[in-house]
Amino acid sequence: MTRATPASQNAAPLPxxxxxxxxxxxxxxxxxxxxxxAVLPADPASYxxxxxxxxxxxxxxxxxxLPKDVDGVRAALAVANRHRVPLWTVSTGRNFAYGGxxxxxxxxxxLDLRRMNRIIEIDETLGYALVEPGVTxxxxxxxxxxxxxxxxxxxxxxxxxxxxxxLERGYGTTPYGDHADRQCGMEVVLAxxxxxxxxxxxxxxxxxxQVFKGGFGPSYDGLFMQSSFGVVTKLGIWLxxxxxxxxxxxxxxxxxxxxxRVVDTLRPLRxxxxxxxxxxxxxxxxxxxxxxxxxxxxxxxxxxxxxxxDAMARKIGIGRWNLRFCLYGPPSLVKARRDIAxxxxxEIAGATLFxxxxxxxxxxxxxxxxxxxxxIPGLEAFNLxxxxxxxxxxxxxxxxxxxxxxxxxxxxxxxxxxxxxxxxDYYGGFTAGERAMHHIFAAIFDRDDPKQARxxxxxxxxxxxxxxxxxxxQYRTHLSFMDLAAAQYDFNDHALMRLSNAIKxxxxxxxxxxxxxxxIWPKRFEGEG
Numbered sequence: 001m002t003r004a005t006p007a008s009q010n011a012a013p014l015p016x017x018x019x020x021x022x023x024x025x026x027x028x029x030x031x032x033x034x035x036x037x038a039v040l041p042a043d044p045a046s047y048x049x050x051x052x053x054x055x056x057x058x059x060x061x062x063x064x065x066l067p068k069d070v071d072g073v074r075a076a077l078a079v080a081n082r083h084r085v086p087l088w089t090v091s092t093g094r095n096f097a098y099g100g101x102x103x104x105x106x107x108x109x110x111l112d113l114r115r116m117n118r119i120i121e122i123d124e125t126l127g128y129a130l131v132e133p134g135v136t137x138x139x140x141x142x143x144x145x146x147x148x149x150x151x152x153x154x155x156x157x158x159x160x161x162x163x164x165x166x167l168e169r170g171y172g173t174t175p176y177g178d179h180a181d182r183q184c185g186m187e188v189v190l191a192x193x194x195x196x197x198x199x200x201x202x203x204x205x206x207x208x209x210q211v212f213k214g215g216f217g218p219s220y221d222g223l224f225m226q227s228s229f230g231v232v233t234k235l236g237i238w239l240x241x242x243x244x245x246x247x248x249x250x251x252x253x254x255x256x257x258x259x260x261r262v263v264d265t266l267r268p269l270r271x272x273x274x275x276x277x278x279x280x281x282x283x284x285x286x287x288x289x290x291x292x293x294x295x296x297x298x299x300x301x302x303x304x305x306x307x308x309x310d311a312m313a314r315k316i317g318i319g320r321w322n323l324r325f326c327l328y329g330p331p332s333l334v335k336a337r338r339d340i341a342x343x344x345x346x347e348i349a350g351a352t353l354f355x356x357x358x359x360x361x362x363x364x365x366x367x368x369x370x371x372x373x374x375x376i377p378g379l380e381a382f383n384l385x386x387x388x389x390x391x392x393x394x395x396x397x398x399x400x401x402x403x404x405x406x407x408x409x410x411x412x413x414x415x416x417x418x419x420x421x422x423x424x425d426y427y428g429g430f431t432a433g434e435r436a437m438h439h440i441f442a443a444i445f446d447r448d449d450p451k452q453a454r455x456x457x458x459x460x461x462x463x464x465x466x467x468x469x470x471x472x473x474q475y476r477t478h479l480s481f482m483d484l485a486a487a488q489y490d491f492n493d494h495a496l497m498r499l500s501n502a503i504k505x506x507x508x509x510x511x512x513x514x515x516x517x518x519x520i521w522p523k524r525f526e527g528e529g
Contacts, residue, residue: 158377
C-alpha cells in the first residue's frame with residue numbers, strides 16, 4: 001500500500017542515539033522478556049503510513065514489539081528504559097489519514113497492542129463495556145449479539161480500536177458519538193512500569209469503576225488522551241441503550257450559501273435534544289465521492305468549478321449541502337421530533353426532506369440508510385478513495401468550529417479557496433455536536449503520484465497556519481504536522497506546552513513513550529521535530 005522507495009532506504013532505521021550494536025542488544029532483551037514471537041521487523045505494509053503526504057520513510061519504525069498482556073507491557077517498558085529505546089504505542093494502528101501505525105519520530109520501536117484483544121466485561125444492566133486496546137468496533141458489535149440490547153457507537157471506519165479511537169477523541173454519529181465523553185475508567189501502565197487505575201478503579205474491590213468518572217480526588221483520565229504519559233491497557237466505554245425504533249432523515253439544500261442558515265437552524269435543535277444524534281453536514285463533493293468518481297463529472301485540471309458541482313448535484317439528486325441525522329424512540333416521540341425539525345428546516349427555501357420510514361430498533365437500515373447512526377460498524381468511509389482514481393489516499397484537516405453559521409461559512413471559504421490553489425476539490429463537511437462541530441476536510445490524492453502527495457501535505461500545512469491565524473485549532477492531525485498544530489495553541493507564550501513538557505519530564509524522565517506525539521518532545525529528543 002506504500003510507494004516504492006530506493007533500495008538504500010529499505011533497511012529499518014536505528015532509534016536516534018543508539019548504535020547498531022546497542023540496538024541489537026535491546027532487541028535481544030525484548031525477545032528474552034516477551035518471547036521471540038513478540039519482536040518482529042517493521043513490515044512496511046503494516047507499519048509505514050499508507051497515506052503518507054510525501055515520503056513514508058520519514059516516519060519509518062525500527063522494529064515492532066507486541067505484548068499480549070499487562071505484564072508484557074511492563075516488561076517492554078523496563079527494557080526500553082534500560083536500553084533507552086523510544087517506543088511508539090498503537091492500539092491496532094489503523095489511524096489512517098493521520099499516520100496509521102507509523103511513529104512520529106523515525107526509528108522508534110512500535111509498541112503494538114493488537115494482541116491485547118479481550119472484551120473483559122459487558123454489563124447489560126448498566127450498559128458499559130471494559131475492553132483492551134486490540135478490541136475493534138466490529139469485535140464489540142459482534143459481542144453485543146442479537147437482538148441488541150445495547151449499541152456501540154462506531155466511527156467512520158469501524159475496523160479500528162475502541163481504545164485507540166477514544167483516546168484520540170474520535171467521533172461517531174449516534175447520541176453517544178462523543179467517544180471521549182462516554183469513556184469511564186482506565187488502567188494505565190506508566191513509563192516506570194507502575195500500573196494505575198483511574199477513578200473508582202483505584203479501589204481494589206471497586207464495583208463502580210465503569211459507572212462514575214470522578215472517583216475521589218483529582219481526575220486523570222483526560223491526562224492520557226492524545227498524550228504520551230502512559231500506556232492505556234484497559235478502558236471502560238458506555239454503550240447506548242437500544243431504542244424502541246428510529247428514523248433516519250436527510251435534507252438537501254440547493255444553494256451553496258444555505259450553509260449559514262443550516263447551521264444556525266440545527267444548533268438549537270441539537271442543544272434542546274430534539275435531534276439526538278450527532279448531525280452530519282456534507283458538501284456535494286463529499287456525498288458524491290461515496291457513490292461516484294470525479295471523472296464522471298469533471299476531467300479538467302484544478303478544483304471542480306461551481307457549474308460542474310451544480311450539474312453533478314442535480315444529476316445525483318443531492319444538494320450543495322446535505323444534512324443527515326437520526327431520531328430515536330417510540331413512534332409518537334420520533335414523529336413529534338421529526339415534525340419540529342421539519343418545520344424549522346423548511347423555512348430554508350428549497351430544502352428537500354428525504355425521510356426513511358420509521359423502523360423497529362432491531363431492524364437494520366436498507367436502501368442507503370446510514371448504518372453507523374444505528375450502531376453498526378462499516379467501512380463505507382473508504383469509498384472516497386476512488387474519487388480521483390489511481391491508488392487513492394487522503395490526509396485530513398480537522399479544525400474545531402463553533403456551531404455558529406458564520407464560523408462554518410468562514411472556515412469553508414478559507415479551506416475551499418486554499419484547496420483550489422493547490423488543485424484540490426473541497427471534500428468537506430461537519431459533524432455537529434451541541435456547541436461545537438468537527439470540520440473534516442480530506443485532501444484526496446493518488447499516492448502513486450509523488451507530486452499529488454507532496455501537494456496534499458503542503459495544503460494541510462497551509463491550512464493549519466490559516467486556521468491558527470483565524471482562531472481555529474485542530475483537534476487531531478497527521479504525524480507530520482503535530483508540532484505545527486501544537487504551536488497554534490500559543491496563549492501566554494505556549495504555557496500549555498510548558499505544562500505538558502513538565503508532566504512528560506516527571507512521568508517519563510527517559511523519554512521512552514511516543515516522543516513527539518501531539519508536539520510533546522522529551523528533553524533528549526528536542527530538535528527531532
